[in-house]
Amino acid sequence: MHEDLDRYPPFPGRERLLAALDHAVQQPDITLITHTLQQVLREAIADAQIALPACVHEPVADHYARRELYHSPVHGYSVVAMTWGPGQATPLHDHSGLWCVEGVWSGTLQITQYALQAQAGERFQFRAGRGLLAGPGSAGCLIPPHEYHTICNPSPDQIAVSVHVYQRVMQRCTVFLPDPQHPHWYRREIRDLQTDDGPTPARSSTAVIGG
Numbered sequence: 001m002h003e004d005l006d007r008y009p010p011f012p013g014r015e016r017l018l019a020a021l022d023h024a025v026q027q028p029d030i031t032l033i034t035h036t037l038q039q040v041l042r043e044a045i046a047d048a049q050i051a052l053p054a055c056v057h058e059p060v061a062d063h064y065a066r067r068e069l070y071h072s073p074v075h076g077y078s079v080v081a082m083t084w085g086p087g088q089a090t091p092l093h094d095h096s097g098l099w100c101v102e103g104v105w106s107g108t109l110q111i112t113q114y115a116l117q118a119q120a121g122e123r124f125q126f127r128a129g130r131g132l133l134a135g136p137g138s139a140g141c142l143i144p145p146h147e148y149h150t151i152c153n154p155s156p157d158q159i160a161v162s163v164h165v166y167q168r169v170m171q172r173c174t175v176f177l178p179d180p181q182h183p184h185w186y187r188r189e190i191r192d193l194q195t196d197d198g199p200t201p202a203r204s205s206t207a208v209i210g211g
């Protein structure tokens with residue numbers, strides 16, 4: 001039995017999914033952990049007995065929504081569902097050195113990884129990798145230091161939902177924004193991350209950034 005479940009929105013199959021996540025994060029190394037988590041997410045997405053809470057299918061108008069489904073007080077990991085309205089996207093960002101496994105529950109997301117090419121003081125250059133279109137049932141992972149990426153819902157009219165398992169609660173991350181004074185360079189900002197508590201944002205939303 002998991003603790004503090006009443007803090008999170010309930011959904012069918014939750015205990016079974018959390019038990020599988022608990023098992024996955026106890027694998028002996030990061031490669032096995034992230035590999036096993038990807039398999040758990042793929043199986044969960046295909047499992048008709050597991051249905052995410054209704055709120056995660058409700059987009060928020062001015063930013064993609066983040067809703068925490070669980071934070072394990074024993075193992076430390078955090079599960080966040082994200083809801084992407086048409087065209088909603090992250091800026092280029094990192095994950096504060098945390099590993100993360102991401103699965104697409106519905107819709108399609110475009111994920112582009114970036115490699116850090118150069119740094120000059122507070123300015124950064126990146127090389128974009130090939131964008132990956134990830135459809136329902138697909139899962140991938142980000143393992144530092146290969147953690148720079150963007151996520152976008154490229155659809156003009158469809159919502160996308162993804163589930164992200166983080167090594168720990170990610171309270172902030174670094175975003176990299178194009179530097180208008182230096183073409184091809186980015187400047188960085190530290191952003192605190194927020195969650196949305198339901199269909200209507202419970203907290204006013206300053207930018208919620210960092211998938």
Ligand SMILES: [Fe+2]
Nearest residue numbers: 095149210211
């Ligand atoms: Fe991300």
